[in-house]
Amino acid sequence: MKKFTIAIGSDHAGFAYKEKIKAQLLADGHMVRDFGTTSEATCDYPDFIRPVAEAVARGEFERGIVLGGSGNGEAIVANRVRGVRCGLCWNEQVAIWNRSHNDGNVLSLGQRTIPEELALKIVRTWLDTPFEGGRHLARIQKIDN
Numbered sequence: 001m002k003k004f005t006i007a008i009g010s011d012h013a014g015f016a017y018k019e020k021i022k023a024q025l026l027a028d029g030h031m032v033r034d035f036g037t038t039s040e041a042t043c044d045y046p047d048f049i050r051p052v053a054e055a056v057a058r059g060e061f062e063r064g065i066v067l068g069g070s071g072n073g074e075a076i077v078a079n080r081v082r083g084v085r086c087g088l089c090w091n092e093q094v095a096i097w098n099r100s101h102n103d104g105n106v107l108s109l110g111q112r113t114i115p116e117e118l119a120l121k122i123v124r125t126w127l128d129t130p131f132e133g134g135r136h137l138a139r140i141q142k143i144d145n
Contacts, residue, residue, distance in 0.1 A: 001028065001127070001128060003028075003029045003030050003031070004063050005031045005032075005033075005063070006061055006063050006064065006065060007033050007035060007051075007052040007055045007063075008025070008034055008035065008052065008065045008067075009035035009036055009049055009051065009064075009066055009067075010036075010045075010067035010068060011037055011044070011045035011049075011067075011069075011074075012039070012040045013069035014067025014071075014111045015111075016111060017116060017119050018065075020120065021065060021123055022034055024120055024124075033055075035048050036048045045068050045073055045074055045077065046077050048066075049077040050077055050081065052065075052066055052078065053066070053078040053080075053081040054081055056081075056084055056106055057081045062105070063105055063106070063127065065106070065108075065109070065123065066078055066106060066107070067110070067111055068110060070112060070113055071088045071108040071109050071110035071113065072088060072110070074088075074108045075087065075088040078106045078108065082144075083144065085103060085104050085106065086106035087102060087106075087108065088108040088110070089109065089122050090113060091114075092122055099126055099129035099131060100129055100132045100136075102136070102140065103131040103136070107122070107123065109122065
């Protein structure tokens with residue numbers, strides 16, 4: 001398994017999974033920077049998600065993972081940053097497509113929508129899946145242009 005530099009962030013509703021995912025990533029040998037939040041105290045997700053997306057877009061991190069209650073708002077915020085291709089994934093197959101077809105560089109997960117064990121599997125699957133290139137490359141270039 002390739003080791004990545006990963007930026008991670010969540011709001012209060014994704015905090016518990018963020019902590020579990022961060023522990024798994026570190027145990028797997030990845031370099032991780034946690035952009036917050038630091039507790040389950042109510043907060044505004046853009047304050048933590050946008051810095052993750054910006055760091056990935058600047059090339060400081062190879063991948064990003066963002067979490068919230070549903071993951072929808074987090075994906076919206078991340079995708080507002082040019083150069084980010086964030087996908088909301090709710091199962092392993094969607095994570096495979098996000099990477100293989102869309103060259104996703106940020107993963108969004110909803111803590112209130114999927115079990116913890118599945119979230120951990122999605123992260124590993126997403127990290128292990130390469131971009132296919134080929135017919136998908138022109139589409140990615142259209143997105144980026």
